[in-house]
Amino acid sequence: MKNKLGALCLGLAVLLPGLTLAAEIGDTERGERLYGKCKGCHQVGANAVDRIGPHLNGIFMRRAAAHEGFAYSKAMVRAGADGLVWDAETLDAYIENPRALVSRTRMSFRGMKDAQDRADLLAYLRTFSDNPANIPEAAPTALPTDHDLDPEILALDGDPEYGEYLASECLTCHKSDGSSDGIPSITHWPTEDFVVAMHAYKRKLRPHPVMQMMAGRLSNEEIAALAAYFKDLE
Amino acid sequence: MKLNRRIFLGTGAAAAASLSAPAVLASNHEKARVVVIGGGAGGATAARYLAKDSKGEINVTLVEPSRTYFSCFFSNLYLGGFKELADIGHTYGTLAAEYGINVVHDWAVDVDRDSKTVTLAGGAVLPYDKLILSPGIDFVDDAVEGWSLAAQNAMPHSYKAGSQTELLKAQIAEMPEGGTFAMVAPPNPFRCPPGPYERVSMVAHVLKANNPTGKIIVADPKPKFSKMALFQNGWNDHYPGMVDWIGEDFGGGNVSVNPDDMTITIDGEETKVDVCNVIPAQKAGRIAEIAGVTDGNWAPVNAEDMSTKADPDVYVLGDASQQGDMPKSGFAANSQAKVCANAVRGALTGSKVFPPKFSNTCWSLIATNDGVKVGATYEATDEKIAKVDGFISQTGEDSALRKATYEESEGWYTGITSDMFG
Numbered sequence: 295m296k297n298k299l300g301a302l303c304l305g306l307a308v309l310l311p312g313l314t315l316a317a318e319i320g321d322t323e324r325g326e327r328l329y330g331k332c333k334g335c336h337q338v339g340a341n342a343v344d345r346i347g348p349h350l351n352g353i354f355m356r357r358a359a360a361h362e363g364f365a366y367s368k369a370m371v372r373a374g375a376d377g378l379v380w381d382a383e384t385l386d387a388y389i390e391n392p393r394a395l396v397s398r399t400r401m402s403f404r405g406m407k408d409a410q411d412r413a414d415l416l417a418y419l420r421t422f423s424d425n426p427a428n429i430p431e432a433a434p435t436a437l438p439t440d441h442d443l444d445p446e447i448l449a450l451d452g453d454p455e456y457g458e459y460l461a462s463e464c465l466t467c468h469k470s471d472g473s474s475d476g477i478p479s480i481t482h483w484p485t486e487d488f489v490v491a492m493h494a495y496k497r498k499l500r501p502h503p504v505m506q507m508m509a510g511r512l513s514n515e516e517i518a519a520l521a522a523y524f525k526d527l528e
Numbered sequence: 529m530k531l532n533r534r535i536f537l538g539t540g541a542a543a544a545a546s547l548s549a550p551a552v553l554a555s556n557h558e559k560a561r562v563v564v565i566g567g568g569a570g571g572a573t574a575a576r577y578l579a580k581d582s583k584g585e586i587n588v589t590l591v592e593p594s595r596t597y598f599s600c601f602f603s604n605l606y607l608g609g610f611k612e613l614a615d616i617g618h619t620y621g622t623l624a625a626e627y628g629i630n631v632v633h634d635w636a637v638d639v640d641r642d643s644k645t646v647t648l649a650g651g652a653v654l655p656y657d658k659l660i661l662s663p664g665i666d667f668v669d670d671a672v673e674g675w676s677l678a679a680q681n682a683m684p685h686s687y688k689a690g691s692q693t694e695l696l697k698a699q700i701a702e703m704p705e706g707g708t709f710a711m712v713a714p715p716n717p718f719r720c721p722p723g724p725y726e727r728v729s730m731v732a733h734v735l736k737a738n739n740p741t742g743k744i745i746v747a748d749p750k751p752k753f754s755k756m757a758l759f760q761n762g763w764n765d766h767y768p769g770m771v772d773w774i775g776e777d778f779g780g781g782n783v784s785v786n787p788d789d790m791t792i793t794i795d796g797e798e799t800k801v802d803v804c805n806v807i808p809a810q811k812a813g814r815i816a817e818i819a820g821v822t823d824g825n826w827a828p829v830n831a832e833d834m835s836t837k838a839d840p841d842v843y844v845l846g847d848a849s850q851q852g853d854m855p856k857s858g859f860a861a862n863s864q865a866k867v868c869a870n871a872v873r874g875a876l877t878g879s880k881v882f883p884p885k886f887s888n889t890c891w892s893l894i895a896t897n898d899g900v901k902v903g904a905t906y907e908a909t910d911e912k913i914a915k916v917d918g919f920i921s922q923t924g925e926d927s928a929l930r931k932a933t934y935e936e937s938e939g940w941y942t943g944i945t946s947d948m949f950g
Contacts, residue, residue, distance in 0.1 A: 375932035459882040462577065462866040466859060466887075467936075467943040476939025503919040504889055504903055511885075511905055511916060 319382055320410065325418025328411055331403075338422040347401060353380050354423035358396070369398035372478070377501040385419070386412050387499045394490040395500060397478070443493055448486055450518035457523025460516055463508070470527060481527045488521035559587040560876035563646050563656040565636045565815055567592030567620060569599075570662030570845030570861035572948040577869035579627040585877050589630040589654055591646065595619060597949075598689035600720060601858040602941055605893060607686075607697050608730030616689065622950035639819035641839055658872050661821070662845040662861065663813025664688070665719050668825065671809035672712050673784035682787035683804040686727075687719060699803045700734055706741040707802035710792045712783055713748040714807045717826075719847045719856045721754035722902070724807055726892040729759065732767040733895055745772045745801075747794045749781030754855075755892060755902055761923045762894035812848035826850035831908035832884055833871035834864050843868050852912025853904075860888045862944055867908075884908045891937030897927065899934030 329338070335346035342349035348364040359366040359374035366374075373396045378384060388395045389412050391405040406412050464480060472481040480488070494500045495509035496517075509517070564575045567590055575590040582588075596617045605611040620631045632654075638647040639659065646654045667677065667685065675683060686696040700709065709731050713724045728744055735742035752775070753759075763771045774780040779795025785806060791798050811817075811825035821827045821836040827844040828837040829851050836842045845868060846861025854860040867884040874881035889903030904918030921933065 372932065375928045377929060455880065456882060458581075459866075459870055460885070462870075462947075463863065463885055463887055465943065465947050466862055467889075467940045469943050469946055471946075473942075474939075475942065476935040476937070477943060504901070507903060507905055507917050507919055508887065 319420060320413030320415070320417035322414070322417045322421055325414035325416070328406075328415045329418055331406070332415075335401075338419065342422075350419055351422045353385070354382070354420060356380050367396075367398060367400040369396050369478075370400070373501065379501075382416055382420075384499060385416055387494065389415065391490060393487055394494050397483075397487065397491060443490055447493070447514050447518075448489055450489075450514055452485075452515070452518030452520065452522030454519065454522045454526070456516070457519035457521070460512075460520050461523050461527075464520070464524075467504075481524050483521070483524060485518075485521045485525055488524060489517055492517045492520070559585065560657045561587045561589070561655060562658045562660065562872060562876070563589045563591065563654050564660045564662065565591045565646065566662035566664060566813065566846075567594070567597055567631075568662060568664055568846065568861065569601075569858035569944065569948060570847075570865045571660065572597070572620075572623065573862045573865035574660050574662065574843075574845060574869045574872075575629050576623055576627055576948065576950055577866055578873055579623075579629050581869065581879070582873050582877055584628065586873065587630070588628075589632060589656075590620070590623065591632045591634060591636050591648065591654070592620065593633060593635045594690070595633050596690075598693065599858065599941075599945065600687070600689045600723070601944075603686070603689035603693045604723065604726045604730045606693060607700065607727060608733045608893065610730075610893065610896075613694060618945055618949050620949065626950055636815050637818070639815065639842075641819065641842065644841065656841075657876060658841050658843065659819075660843045660845060660868060660872070661813075661816050661819060661827070661848065662865070663815045663848050665810040665812070665847045665856075666814050668809040668811050671714075672806050675712075675785050675787065675806045675808065679785075679787035679806075682790070683785060683806045685807055686805060687723075687807050687810075696803070696805060700731055701738070703735075703739055703742055703802045705739055706743075707739065708743045708745060708799065709735070709803045710799070710801040710805070711744070711746045712785065712792070712804070712806045712808070713746055713750070713753070713780075715749045715781070715809050717856060718807070718810045720890070721855050721857075722759075722890055722892045724748075725753055725755065725759045726894075727805070728771055728773075729762060729766075729892070729894045732763065732770050735770065736767055742770070743772065744770055745792075745794070745799065746774060747780045747783040747792065748773060748775050749783075751776040754890070755900060755920065757923050758900045758921055759892075759894065762898060762900075766895040766898070810847075812844070816844055816848045823850070831911075831913040834868040835871075843872065852906075852909075853915040854886060854888055854906055854913050855890065857888055857890050858944065859890065859940075860886070862947060863887050864913075886913055889940070891933065891940065893934055893937070897931040897934050899930055899932075899937055900925075901933055901937070 337349045338351055342351050344364050348361045357374050358378040359370040389406050392399050392401045392403055467477050468480045472479045492509045495505040498506050562578055564571045575588050578586050579588045596619055599616045602611055602616050606613055623629045624631045635649040636646050637649050644656050684692050684696045686692040774794055782795045784793045791800050792804055812822050812827050816822050816827045821838040821842050827849050829844050829849045834843045834845055836844055845864045847856040863886045871881055873879050886906035889901055891899055891901045893899050900921035902920040905916045906913045907916050
């Protein structure tokens, strides 16, 4: 995904030079006020240091967990190794619902549901990324979309029997006993987290190529069935 | 409809066979019987899922000659010193004790599809309602001039894991300083498409550490191979100048060996070598041919449930099957086994049969913490198992991603072996 986006971004940068990017994303002044929710843990600006969370200068186009000296969660390190890069799109998804993008992140923030709030916040954060005018940006990420999953998808009742059959495909790699060496555990997840995470792979927001492929061909009902099965797996 | 027809046929056939084959199925209040031949990624998985999901409704017998199964996948990592032999050895105790599978360590020597029985080398005769063959590969006779199974100690194939793998590792360790390791790579299709090239990587890894002036030559009848750019970039980066890959264009398919003199002749040029790993052309494990379900070297199957084109009550999984687009890999066999087990259970017990879904991912290790992968999803069409979507690692990926890919492969190994052996 990174490569594909990168190529796309470069193309756009050539086509559309001089985009005022932060302003394209949202209202920086409103974003500064919204940033009040973040600053208990994250600093920005000239003298920013790492506190509970890493400082956020230069966050755009940085790989997840790549800021040296900060002790990231295992989940964030894994997301970074898988190729998660912070751009307007991935940051938007993360701020909306941190655990949807990085399941066991330590960031205890329940999420910012309003798309315009997120856009404004990102516009503000963007001003602290190095040399923002040179940061490549793909068109879809300049205007963040709302990542709210359709409530009807979340409300689907999965068929656990079908889930058990479908799960046999997952269990080639993921272990049913919930151990997680090299490959994360997928048992006993709350249904909503499971469904949101699978749809994030399906939409290629989460970076892992195997999971993008596997989730990509699952229907909404099949994802619900898997969630129902793994939730109660003994 | 299919379900009813099959149960009817099964019952009818058993009745016709009268006393020689005891009656089967619910009509006589006996359990349906499935015999699985071959305890690898296809057979062990199919047996386990049938036993587990039927909750005792199906009597499952697994016939496998080896008491300890050494997985071919990860056997290259043993050659490279990344795994111990014990790490890739698995036994069948859990399948017997926890899943109630009747595990028989014997060779299947005959299949009578009329009486629906399997004969074992020890003389036992096993009746079946459904027969699942997952025998892996055998080698095509005279595929490499000068080589036969009689020469496998001088020139090991090491393409069935176990003592052959140990032998090859010992031979690599004993290579003289600056010596030559030769490989004869097989023509398509063959087990584990990236396998020979991962093996080259692992041999190079060992030589780099212990015998850095050692050389590797590969005679290959193919113009290209799986993950070719990834492997060749990796060889250049980690083992510059060590690997000489001779493809079809340079006569890599025109090869003969002499196990007595330890020479290999590639396109007319004879070379004395210290180790020669001959991986011959392959075909379905012999029992598939004996059962009469092969056409040419492989057993054609229906994509929907892995039943053979020759007999709806005989299924072939994994390497031995000719199914379409899936590679011959342990992952693929495991994937096919679950589709097959679901269909067989449905046919025998009336349980719900879900639509088939297949997938595969093959990880390969090029050097320490330099893992790559290729994968795809597949669907059943009327003609074959057809590829839907896929991905492959990219050249130039950073070291963190390559390390994560290797760690992921280790996770997969524990995952799939748990899925096979419980």
